[in-house]
Amino acid sequence: xxxxxxxxxxxxxxxxxxxxxxxxxxxxxxxxxxxxxxxxxxxxxxxxxxxxxxxxxxxxxxxxxxxxxxxxxxxxxxxxxxxxxxxxxxxxxxxxxxxxxxxxxxxxxxxxxxxxxxxxxxxxxxxxxxxxxxxxxxxxxxxxxxxxxxxxxxxxxxxxxxxxxxxxxxxxxxxxxxxxxxxxxxxxxxxxxxxxxxxxxxxxxxxxxxxxxxxxxxxxxxxxxxxxxxxxxxxxxxxxxxxxxxxxxxxxxxxxxxxxxxxxxxxxxxxxxxxxxxxxxxxxxxxxxxxxxxxxxxxxxxxxxxxxxxxxxxxxxxxxxxxxxxxxxxxxxxxxxxxxxxxxxxxxxxxxxxxxxxxxxxxxxxxxxxxxxxxxxxxxxxxx
Amino acid sequence: xxxxxxxxxxxxxxxxxxxxxxxxxxxxxxxxxxxxxxxxxxxxxxxxxxxxxxxxxxxxxxxxxxxxxxxxxxxxxxxxxxxxxxxxxxxxxxxxxxxxxxxxxxxxxxxxxxxxxxxxxxxxxxxxxxxxxxxxxxxxxxxxxxxxxxxxxxxxxxxxxxxxxxxxxxxxxxxxxxxxxxxxxxxxxxxxxxxxxxxxxxxxxxxxxxxxxxxxxxxxxxxxxxxxxxxxxxxxxxxxxxxxxxxxxxxxxxxxxxxxxxxxxxxxxxxxxxxxxxxxxxxxxxxxxxxxxxxxxxxxxxxxxxxxxxxxxxxxxxxxxxxxxxxxxxxxxxxxxxxxxxxxxxxxxxxxxxxxxxxxxxxxxxxxxxxxxxxxxxxxxxxx
Numbered sequence: 001x002x003x004x005x006x007x008x009x010x011x012x013x014x015x016x017x018x019x020x021x022x023x024x025x026x027x028x029x030x031x032x033x034x035x036x037x038x039x040x041x042x043x044x045x046x047x048x049x050x051x052x053x054x055x056x057x058x059x060x061x062x063x064x065x066x067x068x069x070x071x072x073x074x075x076x077x078x079x080x081x082x083x084x085x086x087x088x089x090x091x092x093x094x095x096x097x098x099x100x101x102x103x104x105x106x107x108x109x110x111x112x113x114x115x116x117x118x119x120x121x122x123x124x125x126x127x128x129x130x131x132x133x134x135x136x137x138x139x140x141x142x143x144x145x146x147x148x149x150x151x152x153x154x155x156x157x158x159x160x161x162x163x164x165x166x167x168x169x170x171x172x173x174x175x176x177x178x179x180x181x182x183x184x185x186x187x188x189x190x191x192x193x194x195x196x197x198x199x200x201x202x203x204x205x206x207x208x209x210x211x212x213x214x215x216x217x218x219x220x221x222x223x224x225x226x227x228x229x230x231x232x233x234x235x236x237x238x239x240x241x242x243x244x245x246x247x248x249x250x251x252x253x254x255x256x257x258x259x260x261x262x263x264x265x266x267x268x269x270x271x272x273x274x275x276x277x278x279x280x281x282x283x284x285x286x287x288x289x290x291x292x293x294x295x296x297x298x299x300x301x302x303x304x305x306x307x308x309x310x311x312x313x314x315x316x317x318x319x320x321x322x323x324x325x326x327x328x329x330x331x332x333x334x335x336x337x338x339x340x341x342x343x344x345x346x347x348x349x350x351x352x353x354x355x356x357x358x359x360x361x362x363x364x365x366x367x368x369x370x371x372x373x374x375x376x377x378x379x380x381x382x383x384x
Numbered sequence: 385x386x387x388x389x390x391x392x393x394x395x396x397x398x399x400x401x402x403x404x405x406x407x408x409x410x411x412x413x414x415x416x417x418x419x420x421x422x423x424x425x426x427x428x429x430x431x432x433x434x435x436x437x438x439x440x441x442x443x444x445x446x447x448x449x450x451x452x453x454x455x456x457x458x459x460x461x462x463x464x465x466x467x468x469x470x471x472x473x474x475x476x477x478x479x480x481x482x483x484x485x486x487x488x489x490x491x492x493x494x495x496x497x498x499x500x501x502x503x504x505x506x507x508x509x510x511x512x513x514x515x516x517x518x519x520x521x522x523x524x525x526x527x528x529x530x531x532x533x534x535x536x537x538x539x540x541x542x543x544x545x546x547x548x549x550x551x552x553x554x555x556x557x558x559x560x561x562x563x564x565x566x567x568x569x570x571x572x573x574x575x576x577x578x579x580x581x582x583x584x585x586x587x588x589x590x591x592x593x594x595x596x597x598x599x600x601x602x603x604x605x606x607x608x609x610x611x612x613x614x615x616x617x618x619x620x621x622x623x624x625x626x627x628x629x630x631x632x633x634x635x636x637x638x639x640x641x642x643x644x645x646x647x648x649x650x651x652x653x654x655x656x657x658x659x660x661x662x663x664x665x666x667x668x669x670x671x672x673x674x675x676x677x678x679x680x681x682x683x684x685x686x687x688x689x690x691x692x693x694x695x696x697x698x699x700x701x702x703x704x705x706x707x708x709x710x711x712x713x714x715x716x717x718x719x720x721x722x723x724x725x726x727x728x729x730x731x732x733x734x735x736x737x738x739x740x741x742x743x744x745x746x747x748x749x750x751x752x753x754x755x756x757x758x759x760x761x762x763x764x765x766x767x768x
Contacts, residue, residue, distance in 0.1 A: 006577065006579075008454065008665070008666045008667050009454055010451075011450075011451070011456070012447050012448070012450035012451035012456075013448075013451045013662050013665075014444065014447050014448060014451070014662065015659070015662055015663065016441075016444040016448075016655075016659065019425050019428055019441065019652060019655060019656060020428075021428050021429050021430070021431050021437055021438075021441075021652070022431060022435075022437050023429055024429070024430075024431050024432065024435065026430070026431070026432060028432060030645065031430055031432065031433065031645060031648060033430065034429075034430050034649075039427050040427075041403050042426055042427055042649060043423050043424075043426055043427040044403055044404075044405050045405050045406075045407055045408070045418075046405070046408075046410070046415055046417065046418050046599060047405050047406060047408045047410070047727075048408065048410060048412060048415065048727045048729075049415065049600070051406075051408065051727065053405055053406050054405075057400075057403065057405075060398065060400040063396050063398050064396070064397075064398060064400075066395075066396035067393075067394075067395070067396035067397045067398070070392065070393055072395070072396075080465055080466055080469070080600075080601060081464055081465045081469065081626065082464055082626075082644045082645050082646070082647065083644070083645065084625070084626050084643075084644035084645075085464070085465065085626045085644070088624070088625055088626045092624075112625075115625060116625045118621075119621055119622070119623045119624065119625055120623065193390065195390075207645070209645055209648075215430060215647065215648055215649040215650075216433070216464075216645040216646065216647050216648055217464060217601050217602070217647025217648075217649070217650050218601070237502075237503055238503070239503045239504065239623055239624075240472070240476075240503065240623075240624055241468070241472055241496070241499060241500045241503055242465065242466075242468050242469045242472045242627075243626075258732070259468075260466045260467070260468035260469070261414060261415060261466050261467065261468075261591070261593055261600040262466070262600065263466065263599065263600050263601025263650070264415060264593075264599055264600055264601075265418075265426060265599040265601070266599070266601050266647070266650070268403060268405070271400075271403065272403060275399070275400065278397050278398065278399055279399065281392070281397075282392045283392050343431075343432045343435065348642070
């Protein structure tokens with residue numbers, strides 16, 4: 001009896017073969033290819049999550065993050081999850097039941113902000129614009145005046161549309177109307193200009209796997225004192241234990257109280273990725289992204305392919321190229337993957353089938369990648 | 385003006401030195417050392433999170449997880465976060481406002497389950513026992529009869545106390561009283577016997593960085609049809625977007641709808657860690673953990689050090705050794721770290737200063753590690 005009870009069932013004991021992954025050039029909306037130095041850091045020997053050597057390298061990451069974001073925020077941390085977890089961390093902590101939250105919705109990630117905010121009890125108001133367009137300062141001002149939100153949420157770089165939201169004046173408006181300014185910088189951080197403090201952004205998050213060229217699984221998050229003050233005034237516990245900033249602050253702050261086990265190796269990788277940003281310099285890095293995007297846009301024009309977004313608001317890190325008439329978007333993606341091992345992506349949501357999304361992010365923003373993609377795309381369109 | 389506005393602030397542009405981490409033998413409560421093959425897998429070249437090659441290896445992980453847990457559950461996935469995220473995923477999805485949730489509290493992680501469940505609106509009832517003790521089937525039955533919970537939450541292997549909860553009969557009781565059985569297997573999966581289906585466990589979670597010898601940052605989660613049915617009957621959205629299983633099921637299931645970017649490299653690592661479990665075989669692996677724990681316990685006895693937990697309920701993967709009179713717990717930990725680069729941990733919560741926590745988990749459960757630790761501990765006690 002005892003023996004039968006303890007007998008191991010072998011049903012699911014598959015023994016798949018040794019891990020080998022195909023070599024891809026990842027020119028979609030992310031993940032982008034990991035920088036070789038980041039990969040090396042990822043494999044560094046692990047230590048405990050309260051080891052002084054670990055706390056030291058995370059403190060270095062925090063400082064490098066402040067540089068990348070151009071912020072002095074003390075509370076600047078790596079969240080133990082993907083960019084979506086850091087997005088949720090912002091809302092879970094700042095939103096209290098009934099708070100009016102105004103979201104700029106001009107793409108998929110604005111939609112997601114609405115969904116998340118509503119789950120935390122927000123009274124969500126939408127400021128809408130066609131996918132691919134951006135909001136003017138006047139539209140923002142009208143929205144804020146109408147809705148008087150506690151929080152304004154905007155996507156700086158919409159990965160679903162390739163549009164770059166101009167920042168001028170919005171933060172000041174938020175201060176004037178005593179509203180927190182939340183910014184999604186997932187596809188801008190480390191690739192295109194971000195000046196959090198100058199823009200009066202109160203809380204922001206990003207991803208690791210876009211312009212930082214680090215694997216996914218860790219996500220930058222920052223909050224200033226205005227945001228922390230709103231959290232400090234909460235009357236209820238944050239309805240999310242894993243992402244409760246008051247608990248996380250005790251670990252990442254000076255107390256070093258155990259909360260959860262931080263992803264050790266992912267933190268090594270993030271630090272190396274941020275160090276690469278600091279070594280190159282933000283100005284140089286932004287110029288490189290801009291220059292390679294320019295080559296891409298000119299090359300696409302030569303192939304007769306238009307960009308969805310107006311040149312003035314076009315994102316250097318992610319281009320939405322309009323699929324020409326009589327070309328099947330999906331077939332071209334498959335062709336590129338099968339013949340060139342290049343990944344680009346189709347459109348999300350209402351842009352499905354209408355655009356390709358081409359990312360030139362971080363380490364991948366290199367002239368040779370652009371030229372290779374243009375040649376391959378030319379061939380793919382001819383052959384499919 | 386434009387130029388001043390776009391000038392990069394160099395304040396936080398630190399350029400820390402090349403990443404070098406000390407070599408530690410991690411014999412605390414986790415993370416444990418990563419298996420060399422897992423480390424190699426972690427550094428494998430990345431692909432997109434919708435790449436067929438990625439979906440294939442995750443499907444292999446899912447099957448290997450079923451083997452490790454001894455379950456047929458279709459819904460068996462890696463959560464993109466630490467074990468605490470998988471813990472929260474269970475509660476966020478299964479708890480609805482007002483649900484009575486009965487938690488066995490005999491250590492830190494039982495306490496955490498109470499905290500989390502309350503954040504999701506549960507009417508939390510506590511079944512308490514001294515730290516280091518376990519619940520009898522009679523105590524469980526009495527608790528269930530009194531509280532008639534919708535969910536019973538138990539910790540199989542309490543990492544804070546080193547106690548192993550006997551499973552016999554509990555799951556059957558839960559079925560009888562129409563209650564979901566939630567089990568924390570963070571410190572048992574891959575190290576000591578777990579038979580989820582035979583024990584009638586409805587949902588369970590674990591961590592990667594304990595007996596699986598994988599880095600932290602990804603966490604196994606499984607739910608059977610009873611648990612999924614309760615989720616399916618929810619009247620409200622899961623108040624947590626990142627961990628909403630109905631959304632995750634669309635990604636990990638057949639639809640492959642984009643939810644968040646999965647941690648690619650961490651998934652490589654988890655697959656390799658699970659493959660190592662399958663190659664060794666569960667029976668052999670459990671025996672190895674038991675045998676090395678036995679050597680540790682006998683060695684501790686020879687040093688005059690007692691174990692907190694009764695031999696019958698003592699966890700092979702994590703031993704709580706009682707700090708002898710006149711010995712300073714912290715000084716010994718520091719001595720081991722400074723002189724031997726060995727990490728063991730002190731007690732958590734009410735056991736702080738009273739016990740050491742010694743982990744022999746996964747790859748680290750090796751005879752040479754036990755002998756090294758015993759010698760070092762002997763020396764540390766003599767010298768501090």
